[in-house]
Amino acid sequence: MKLLVAVGSLSWYNLRESMGDGMSRKRTFTKRQLRDALGMFATGVTIITSSTRDGELLGITANSFNAVSLDPPMVLFSLSREAHSLNKFETSDFFAVNILSTRQRALSDRFARASVDKWKDVAFETGVTGCPMFPGSLARFECYTRFHYDGGDHVIFVGEAFSMMLGDPADPLLYFQGNYRSLTPDVSDLEWS
């Protein structure tokens, strides 16, 4: 055991030595490999919404949502610098998070597309901040935007939740390896004998 620890720390030491301080300089993987590896992290799916001062509604499908802190209650998501709504999210003081169930898969698809009229014929309720929120979500949070951080090709939004609602229990919509999944096995995946 001791030997293994020694060998482990030796190779870590050698790696640091050979790469120098800027360890990211010698990346050992391609972008495709990175995407595939990150896709191994199974997540839920959310739609993050907001609205501008002149009442324009914003919404994007995001699986980068994560819990940050219980006290104060803080959450985060990251938004691509290529998203059309980035500037509007950045200038808004609030955002809302809708955690989706499998029944909201079509909604997830709709808010993952940039160029369509996302809000046409979509049923929603309006929070106290003016953020649109979807009935049938597993949980919803309304947040003050507290911080923006540089996250490379994304901007990280950290918000403090001031109101939340737990919906009726339902199967969560999951995302894994670039596909939607559910906790309940799809009958088409089952082998019948």
Ligand SMILES: Cc1cc2nc3c(=O)[nH]c(=O)nc-3n(C[C@H](O)[C@H](O)[C@H](O)COP(=O)(O)O)c2cc1C
């Ligand atoms: C399951 C899923 C998760 C996604 N998660 C994110 C995310 O966390 N951050 C992000 O910037 N885009 C994410 N996207 C892509 C955005 O939803 C998509 O680019 C969106 O249309 C951007 O909207 P906009 O260009 O109108 O602002 C995700 C897409 C899917 C299907």
